[in-house]
Amino acid sequence: MTATRGTRALLGVLFLAVATVGVWILWLGWDTEYTVDAQTGASSGPYEPWQVIGCVVTLALLAALAGTRLSPWLVAPVMTVAFTAAWSWRAASTDDSGLWVVGGILVLLGMAAGSMAVSFPARRFARRRAGRPG
Numbered sequence: 001m002t003a004t005r006g007t008r009a010l011l012g013v014l015f016l017a018v019a020t021v022g023v024w025i026l027w028l029g030w031d032t033e034y035t036v037d038a039q040t041g042a043s044s045g046p047y048e049p050w051q052v053i054g055c056v057v058t059l060a061l062l063a064a065l066a067g068t069r070l071s072p073w074l075v076a077p078v079m080t081v082a083f084t085a086a087w088s089w090r091a092a093s094t095d096d097s098g099l100w101v102v103g104g105i106l107v108l109l110g111m112a113a114g115s116m117a118v119s120f121p122a123r124r125f126a127r128r129r130a131g132r133p134g
Contacts, residue, residue, distance in 0.1 A: 012070045013078050019062055020082040027055035029086065032094065059083070059111075060118050067119030068126035075119040080111040 034045040059079070066075045087107050091100035 009070060009074065012066070013074055016062070016066050016070065016075065016078050017082040020059070020079045021086045023055060023058045023062060024083055024086040027051050027058065029090065032090075056114070059114065063115045063118040064122040067122030072116065072119035072123050076112060076115040079115040080108060083111050084108045 028047055028051055031046045031048075031051060034043045036043045063075060063079060066079070084104060084107050088100065088104040091103055094100075
């Protein structure tokens with residue numbers, strides 16, 4: 001029994017959305033504590049630099065892999081919406097100031113740019129390697 005092209009794409013999109021949210025949970029979803037500097041009283045966080053770097057690298061690998069299997073026109077919006085929704089859900093539930101909206105917009109723009117910047121070249125590379133044009 002073979003799956004149709006549309007069925008494979010739908011399953012790929014669903015897997016990609018779940019994997020993208022999984023990346024958020026793995027690297028960022030569990031950390032909710034802010035660090036307060038005892039001298040200045042300034043707070044930072046909740047994420048450490050190593051968490052953000054790990055998250056970005058994992059998302060880039062996911063976008064590259066997905067770009068070889070799915071159209072980048074699917075990869076970019078799916079990853080952008082999935083990650084932004086997960087990030088925004090947590091941020092909105094912990095922020096009383098409303099500034100999470102600004103962060104959400106920045107996450108949305110960053111995810112859109114990053115997923116496109118990785119998935120389009122990955123698709124092109126995979127197609128060239130397979131001997132197909134562009």
